[in-house]
Amino acid sequence: MPQALSVISRVSTILNMFSEAKPLLMIEEIAATLEVSPASAYRYVSEMTQAGMLTRSSGCYRLGPKIIELEYLVRRYDPVIQAGSELMNALSDITGCSVLLCNVYDQTIVNVVHVVGRNPVALTYTRGMPMPLFRGSQAHVILAHMDRRKLKRIFEVSLNNAALAPDVKAIGVDWQAFTKTLRQIRSRGYYISRGELNTGVDGIAAPVFGENQEILGSLVLGINTASPPAMEEAMLIKLVTQNAMEISSRIQHIRVMP
Secondary structure (H helix, E strand, O other): HHHHHHHHHHHHHHHOOOOOOOEEOOOOHHHHHOOOOOOHHHHHHHHHHHHEEEEEEEEEEEOOOHHHHHHHHHHHOOOOHHHHHHHHHHHHHOOOOOEEEEEEEEEEEEEEEEEOOOOOOOOOOEEEEEEEOOOHHHHHHHOOOOOHHHHHHHHHHHHOOOOOHHHHHHHOOOHHHHHHHHHHHHHHHOOEEOOOHHHHEEEEEEEEEEEEOOOOEEEEEEOOOOOOOOOOOOHHHHHHHHHHHHHHHHHHHHHHHH
8 A cells, every 4th residue: 555655646746747837857857856766767757658647758758648638528527617618608708708617626726617708818827727725816715615624724734834824814814814804705705806816807706616515616707907897896796606606506417427
């Protein structure tokens, strides 16, 4: 068992080395990160290449066909995406705004669907990009509905993280203030961010729930403040919250195809 876990850990470490800034990896980089010899690193990537997770290109390694296949399966059959796509397109048509569906995976929020509106906005966190956990409308809504014990663990660890602490304290300087802010968001049922992620972009987010009312993510309306929709903000909030509720309802009726 320890050996199996060690293998999984190595695979995860190698995959996590890839990023938008680092789409290609060299054996020497992998060996240094894993703290193993180049020969051992080569053995690991060879096995991952055979499994389709990596592919060799001009002496470097990039993500392989299996990753592309898995990404297709997520887009095609993920119940949250299935439930939301049609409604998101309609919401974008009505408002002219961009619409995002952001899923939460443990402590990682990812933009999984992005419908571009007639008045597009310049977003840093496009589809597939991990998003901040404590900043932006998507984050506030998800945190407000997260399990309290899990939330407290995340709060305590993040408060001691120099990179995350400023965003945490912006919500609340201590646990009492932090949870008070989130309770207010939970009570309202939505959160509006004003340029928290991108200048000139406001976001209205509402929660999306699973079958057992666990938080799965959030539906976000991205508003270009230089060219806002003609609708009043109250109507936009109503549309976002209603559509988020409908997505949550549809998720419960989706069945995985054989």
